[in-house]
Amino acid sequence: MKKAIGIDLGGTYIKGALIDEQGNIVVKEQIPTLRELGSESILERIAELVRHLAQLSEVPMTSIAGVGIGIPGFIDERLGMAVEVINIGWKQVRVREPLEKILQLPIFMDNDANAAALGEAWVGAGRGTNSAICVTLGTGVGGGIVFNQKIWSGTNHMGGELGHFVMDPDGAPCNCGRKGCLETFASATGILRMASEGIENGVPTSLSSVELSTKEIFDAAAAGDELAETVVTKAAEMLGRGLAMAADLINPEIIIIGGGVAKAGDGLFVPLRKAFIRYALPRVVEVVRIVPALLGNDAGVVGAGKLTF
């Protein structure tokens, strides 16, 4: 049976796994990115990690179909290039050609959110579905859409970017330069911002006495804290309306929510489903499930590996 290697390139760690055609992880490893050493060193370290994973699993390099890499930034498939990767300080870095030369294996690439979406849709919460919208609620809001177990990358790998849906043109500024993007409401950053603003405005809340985190905010909302409830309701309302639009367009079987904010469980999913039902077309609601992601941090490497099959 064929094997593949998936690499999830991050600002702090490079994660890698050798997977089989069923999406099982045979072996996985991570090494520090050490981005300060520059792009050449990072590419060499990715190659080392690939060889190391093959050795660990005792799979000869000739039995490996290829290496897929999830890159946290903009990529140019045709040129095999990372156009811009802010977290790692890359601009116009060729990835495919040098790695193919070193490893003598075909290299595939997509952005990291798309790779993670593919992993979840393939063997995570979306296993067996024909269409999935995947969302990651972390520092930002990332997304990916998967049709028939293939990621839809779009014309230039921007597919699935629902974090930048402009939900409220008069909203808070977003990193992307616009205002009121979904990300400004539903990311961890956005939730913390809304809570901080409430505290600064003197809204009485139990949150003023704790170190602010999304966990504290969801816990306080569950305990009936009014500011926390308002913040959670706003985040769920905006996410529900954004996902309703995505679902009216794609009419998917499943919507998978991952990332740190999704750890709130029912605290997020209950108000989220309510908002979704309010805004999506009834026939769209009928056929879709909104569920938590299952693979956690493994989604990225598994999905990256899947790119090669």
Next chain:
Amino acid sequence: MKKAIGIDLGGTYIKGALIDEQGNIVVKEQIPTLRELGSESILERIAELVRHLAQLSEVPMTSIAGVGIGIPGFIDERLGMAVEVINIGWKQVRVREPLEKILQLPIFMDNDANAAALGEAWVGAGRGTNSAICVTLGTGVGGGIVFNQKIWSGTNHMGGELGHFVMDPDGAPCNCGRKGCLETFASATGILRMASEGIENGVPTSLSSVELSTKEIFDAAAAGDELAETVVTKAAEMLGRGLAMAADLINPEIIIIGGGVAKAGDGLFVPLRKAFIRYALPRVVEVVRIVPALLGNDAGVVGAGKLTF
């Protein structure tokens, strides 16, 4: 070369065409729907139209790959059924089985907006593209998404329903039961409503002395009428923001705009493109063109025919 027949079922007319594999119309015809005669009569008349088109073009029934039908309502592919077609008064009408029995040809179906989208993407404004979002601005706002010359119908044929993106939860009521859908701003109905409201509120305008139509409104806006400008700007702004969200998700090569409202030409497309650029991610904007539809009323029959290939 194989031929196919496409049928566009409407509330007033049933349109039909025999097309070849390149999407050329060999012959076309239309007959009145006569919906008051009931569903059985309509199905028989569709079958007659199919036979008539074959005769007209001198193509033997055995050389016809199948018949595709665009239906203006909700359909159930598995059961070959029109679940609800409000304009024709259909509920739970079986379409595929009776027509296959009468015609001895395979019958394919999708909703009419999806069929029209497929026609435009295949041989209309989207010819040669890999991904298209198609929008029809008429009484309502319909849409369809096309990947690699195939319509993405979604899980239950609701794919592409961007007319019901809730753009403003406090907006005007929509036919669908929600408020502030894109359709309430960017359809002919929505544009007329906004102009009428302005006139009722006593805003001074040249429109108060004419019979209100979208053409009059776009003409008045071009001539500098303030109310008309406000209405057109609002419609273009909402449509631009809605399409920006759809494009951030799909990252398509082309967005095709058809329907009566699109006849305004630059009067619509200039403010629309401005709004789109303001709200979509720059890398998404870079690769997409926003263009008028080319096929007009033929899009529906051509796309319906394409369903069979």
